[in-house]
Amino acid sequence: KAGVTQTPRYLIKTRGQQVTLSCSPISGHRSVSWYQQTPGQGLQFLFEYFSETQRNKGNFPGRFSGRQFSNSRSEMNVSTLELGDSALYLCASSLVGGDTQYFGPGTRLTVL
Amino acid sequence: AQSVTQPDIHITVSEGASLELRCNYSYGATPYLFWYVQSPGQGLQLLLKYFSGDTLVQGIKGFEAEFKRSQSSFNLRKPSVHWSDAAEYFCAVGAEYTGNQFYFGTGTSLTVIP
Numbered sequence: 653k654a655g656v657t658q659t660p661r662y663l664i665k666t667r668g669q670q671v672t673l674s675c676s677p678i679s680g681h682r683s684v685s686w687y688q689q690t691p692g693q694g695l696q697f698l699f700e701y702f703s704e705t706q707r708n709k710g711n712f713p714g715r716f717s718g719r720q721f722s723n724s725r726s727e728m729n730v731s732t733l734e735l736g737d738s739a740l741y742l743c744a745s746s747l748v749g750g751d752t753q754y755f756g757p758g759t760r761l762t763v764l
Numbered sequence: 765a766q767s768v769t770q771p772d773i774h775i776t777v778s779e780g781a782s783l784e785l786r787c788n789y790s791y792g793a794t795p796y797l798f799w800y801v802q803s804p805g806q807g808l809q810l811l812l813k814y815f816s817g818d819t820l821v822q823g824i825k826g827f828e829a830e831f832k833r834s835q836s837s838f839n840l841r842k843p844s845v846h847w848s849d850a851a852e853y854f855c856a857v858g859a860e861y862t863g864n865q866f867y868f869g870t871g872t873s874l875t876v877i878p
């Protein structure tokens with residue numbers, strides 16, 4: 653089976669712009685979660701989608717949003733980018749919630 | 765509150781030596797426990813997991829971990845380290861009722877000396 657894929661792998665944006673990241677889960681997996689990884693804060697949970705519904709949300713501002721499509725693919729959007737949004741954004745998929753999560757390679761976002 | 769502590773920020777071992785990475789958790793329920801490894805610029809790869817049953821679990825690449833409920837610990841071990849094991853290691857905790865909201869430790873960076 654193909655693993656979790658994320659596109660694009662690298663992004664450079666400027667402050668104030670918005671960005672959309674994409675994640676394709678492992679075939680058959682219905683749960684997709686997003687994490688932000690930074691050197692200072694480590695890995696922090698953003699949100700989880702299951703069957704097109706947001707099921708859990710971490711402690712991030714409303715500028716961070718996401719959605720899931722009927723084929724379980726997911727996108728996350730960050731609006732009005734700030735310098736502090738520079739991070740590695742990781743997507744993970746699992747069969748169901750609370751199950752083992754398998755991570756993609758991440759999207760490296762740099763905000764200038 | 766749920767939390768995961770990895771007390772060792774950085775560990776250096778010689779190739780062939782044994783390794784133990786520590787992980788302590790605080791969780792209000794029976795936890796699911798995981799160890800992941802991350803190479804520079806890469807995503808996280810699952811090494812092993814504990815859901816229930818035998819408290820000593822085997823993983824990939826020769827790693828094992830032991831769940832000790834009394835100590836709230838889930839330490840990762842390897843009897844003989846290889847140079848390719850140099851990476852960042854993360855302990856994570858979750859539970860069925862929290863869905864996929866995993867809590868991660870801050871990671872332990874492993875350097876292997878030839």
